[in-house]
Amino acid sequence: MRKTIADLTRGVYDHDAHANLADRGFRRYHPFSFDFDSTPLSLAEAEEHWDEPVKQNHxxxxxQAIKRLEQQYGSAQIDSVIKNVTELGPKSMSLLAYHNQFHEQARRSFVAGLYYPALVAACALGERILNHLVLDLRDSFKSSEHYRKVYRKDSFDNWTFAVAVLTDWKVLVxxxxxxxxxxxxxxxxSIHFDPDTYHSLREDALAALQRLNAIIAKQFGYFGLQPWFIxxxxxxxxxxxxxxxxxFVRAYVIPRSGFIGPLYGMDLSQGGWHHLDYADYGDGDLSDEEFATRYRERDPEKVVSRAMIEKAQLGAKPEGGV
Structure with a gap:
C-alpha cells in the first residue's frame, strides 16, 4: 500500500512517520517557527536621499514604534529607551526554543535601563544554551571520548570544556x-566580584547581549548561512x-518544521501559520539542487492554497491532489 501524507495523523508534522512516505524523495523539512524583533530598524531617522513618500512612510x-515603546516602558525616560533599543539592535530571527523567552527578558531589562540584571541574564542564558546543547545531544555521541565525562553530569559551568566538547562533536556553527x-x-x-564592573556596566551589558544575539543568530537562525540549509x-x-x-538538526530544526514538497503553501489560521501541501508528489528523488530549482521556478497557480483545498473537498480535486 502506498503511504502518503494524507495517511498520517499529523501529516507534514508527523515526523516519526516520514521515512516511509512513498514520495519522500520530493520532500524537504521547512522550519517555520521563529522569533525576531526589528523595532530598532524602525527608530532610525529618515535618510535625506530617500524619496519623499518613502520618508513619510518611515x-x-x-x-508608531515610539508610541509602542512608551506604552511598554513609560514616557518619562523615552529618550533613554530609544537610545538603548537603537544601540541594542534587532533581535535576530531564531528558531523557537528554550532560549527565546529569556533572551527577550534580558533585552527588555537593558532597554529599561536595568543594566546589571541584563548583564547577568545574558551571561546566565549563554551558560544555559551551552548546557542544553551538551545535555540534549550527548546521547548521539556515545562513542565520543568526551561521553564518559558528560553522561552523568546534570550541568556544566566550565565554558571552555563545553565549547571544546561541542566543537569536537561538530555541533557549533x-x-x-x-x-x-x-x-x-x-x-x-561580571558574576565574580570585580569593582571595575561598576564603571562599565552599560557597556558590558550591551556587549553581552550583542554576543548572545550573535550566538543565537548563527546557531539557531534562519538566514545566517547555516550549513544544514539548501x-x-x-x-x-x-x-x-x-x-x-x-x-543538532534532528533535535532542534526538524521538530519545528513541516515535511513539504516544492509546491507547498502557507495558511494563517488560529494558532499561527501552517503548511498546506499536496498529498502525493509521485515517484522520484530530487537532489537538493533540483528541489531548490523547482522551488524557485514553481508555478504560482499550482502552489497549494486554502481555496484549492476547499475546492478539493467539494469533489473538484485540483491537478496533483491535495
Whole structure:
C-alpha cells in the first residue's frame, strides 16, 4: 500500500512517520517557527536621499514604534529607551526554543535601563544554551571520548570544556565557539566580584547581549548561512537531505518544521501559520539542487492554497491532489 501524507495523523508534522512516505524523495523539512524583533530598524531617522513618500512612510512607522515603546516602558525616560533599543539592535530571527523567552527578558531589562540584571541574564542564558546543547545531544555521541565525562553530569559551568566538547562533536556553527568564549570572559568578570564592573556596566551589558544575539543568530537562525540549509531558496529555508540525521538538526530544526514538497503553501489560521501541501508528489528523488530549482521556478497557480483545498473537498480535486 502506498503511504502518503494524507495517511498520517499529523501529516507534514508527523515526523516519526516520514521515512516511509512513498514520495519522500520530493520532500524537504521547512522550519517555520521563529522569533525576531526589528523595532530598532524602525527608530532610525529618515535618510535625506530617500524619496519623499518613502520618508513619510518611515516617519509614520517610527512614530508608531515610539508610541509602542512608551506604552511598554513609560514616557518619562523615552529618550533613554530609544537610545538603548537603537544601540541594542534587532533581535535576530531564531528558531523557537528554550532560549527565546529569556533572551527577550534580558533585552527588555537593558532597554529599561536595568543594566546589571541584563548583564547577568545574558551571561546566565549563554551558560544555559551551552548546557542544553551538551545535555540534549550527548546521547548521539556515545562513542565520543568526551561521553564518559558528560553522561552523568546534570550541568556544566566550565565554558571552555563545553565549547571544546561541542566543537569536537561538530555541533557549533563556525564562529559560535569563539562568541561563547568571549561571552564567558564577560560572565567571569561580571558574576565574580570585580569593582571595575561598576564603571562599565552599560557597556558590558550591551556587549553581552550583542554576543548572545550573535550566538543565537548563527546557531539557531534562519538566514545566517547555516550549513544544514539548501542554498539558493530565496525567502525560505529547507534542510538538506544529508543533514536530516545530524543531531543538532534532528533535535532542534526538524521538530519545528513541516515535511513539504516544492509546491507547498502557507495558511494563517488560529494558532499561527501552517503548511498546506499536496498529498502525493509521485515517484522520484530530487537532489537538493533540483528541489531548490523547482522551488524557485514553481508555478504560482499550482502552489497549494486554502481555496484549492476547499475546492478539493467539494469533489473538484485540483491537478496533483491535495
Amino acid at each position: 516617519r509614520e512607522n517610527r512614530a 563556525d564562529g559560535v565557539g569563539a562568541e561563547f568564549l568571549r561571552l564567558g570572559e564577560l560572565r567571569n568578570r 542554498d539558493h531558496t530565496p525567502g525560505a529555508q529547507f534542510v538538506k537531505r544529508a543533514y536530516e540525521a545530524v543531531p
